[in-house]
Amino acid sequence: MxxxxxxxxxxxxxxxxxxxxxxxxxxxxxxxxxxxxxxxxxxxxxxxxxxxxxxxxxxxxxxxxxxxxxxxxxxxxxxxxxxxxxxxxxxxxxxxxxxxxxxxxxxxxxxxxxxxxxxxxxxxxxxxxxxxxxxxxxxxxxxxxxxxxxxxxxxxxxxxxxxxxxxxxxxxxxxxxxxxxxxxxxxxxxxxxxxxxxxxxxxxxxxxxxxxxxxxxxxxxxxxxxxxxxxxxxxxxxxxxxxxxxxxxxxxxxxxxxxWLASMDGHTLGAAVVNAGAEAVLTDPAKLASVLPVGVEAVEGEFLRGDVIEVRASDGRVLGCGRSQYDHAEARAALGQRDMKPLIHYDYLYLLD
Structure with a gap:
């Protein structure tokens, strides 16, 4: 039952x-x-x-x-x-x-x-x-x-x-x-x-x-x-x-x-601002995509590994939120770099409809 x-x-x-x-x-x-x-x-x-x-x-x-x-x-x-x-x-x-x-x-x-x-x-x-x-x-x-x-x-x-x-x-x-x-x-x-x-x-x-x-x-x-x-x-x-x-x-x-991630909407501790290319991939319903450092152009706020951060477009629109695999200092150091682990893995990414 x-x-x-x-x-x-x-x-x-x-x-x-x-x-x-x-x-x-x-x-x-x-x-x-x-x-x-x-x-x-x-x-x-x-x-x-x-x-x-x-x-x-x-x-x-x-x-x-x-x-x-x-x-x-x-x-x-x-x-x-x-x-x-x-x-x-x-x-x-x-x-x-x-x-x-x-x-x-x-x-x-x-x-x-x-x-x-x-x-x-x-x-x-x-x-x-x-x-x-x-x-x-x-x-x-x-x-x-x-x-x-x-x-x-x-x-x-x-x-x-x-x-x-x-x-x-x-x-x-x-x-x-x-x-x-x-x-x-x-x-x-x-x-x-x-x-x-x-x-x-x-x-x-x-x-x-x-x-x-x-x-x-x-x-x-x-x-x-x-x-x-x-x-x-x-x-x-x-x-x-x-x-x-x-x-x-x-x-x-x-x-x-x-x-859990859905409950974080509006209650996040920081933010990752993604570029237009990353936004296009993340919002494509045919793809399962993570937030990669190469597609992040700015990191806002202070947070620890495992905290939930907001994902925003470059114009400020909120795309969703997810569990960060970096703290804020590590995330800033990895900005724009290729071949790095995801900032937010797609298993822990919640995108707004």
Missing amino acids: ARRRMVVKVGSQVLCESTGGLSAAVLAGLARQIAALRADGWEVVLVSSGAVAAGVGVVDDAGFDNPVTRRQVLAAAGQVRLMATWGLHFADHDLAIAQVLASKSDFQSRGHYLNMRGCLEGLLSAGLLPVVNENDVVSVTELMFTDNDELAGLVAAMVGASHLCLLTQVAGVLDAEGTLVERWDDETHDADALLQRGTSKLGRGGMHSKLATARKAAGLGIETLVADGRDEGVLAGFADGAARGTVFPAGGQASSARR
Whole structure:
């Protein structure tokens, strides 16, 4: 039987009342649905926003002039309340939870990535329910995820999930006329035409990020749903193939290395700028090509062997990313040279579509 593993992401707008506090009814309902999935043999990872919103009910934040400090304090206080509340609701179903706080650096290094994946696999093997959130207390602006939709997509790829459910406060993705798109198809639907960038009042996410995450996850072989988080039967319907919302069909399977590299998009530590000839070879769908030093005209940033770096065209366009076989000093020394080992071998190269 194929692995049945679902990552469920729920945002602040779903979890919180209009006044900003956590909604006991919503958390209880989601805990009930996840417990039913577990009883049916599913493994579940929950990605839960809400720490900052929960902190508003704990801390008087009126005296904070620095918005970063305010967010850190609210997250530190609110994460305790958020986990305690989830713990109480899951305890009603004899489920124990485990907290996992992540930052962007956990996905930048292959070693950190494998360490976090090993932790999540261990928690699932032990029968625990991992509850993942961004570590807002230590994340600085340049190392913050776009939002927890992005984090959920990365976690789904990391653990090899078969399903990803992004819960929101609307029925799913709506077209220009406000009609629900029940099944997404890139050839039929134009993402840029449908959406304008927007974020929620209680969190950083919006439908734009859900659409971007869903399309990327589906491309990595993960069946993805964007749906109403207050629909009592949303998770069971998705698990049974009768989803209510917008389904993004899985587009095939991806290797562990490809999933990791795909998660690095936008989170790289440096860059290799290739010339026009190298770009033509790399982007030829009929060829499997590595990034060779002879085709690299510049190296940017500081990185170590094994770190993921961006691959860019000479005009600045991002072509993809890959695992470097050189550190930054070695890469600069090898620029333009022939008969050298690849800077990025094609087995560890992820090119954007």
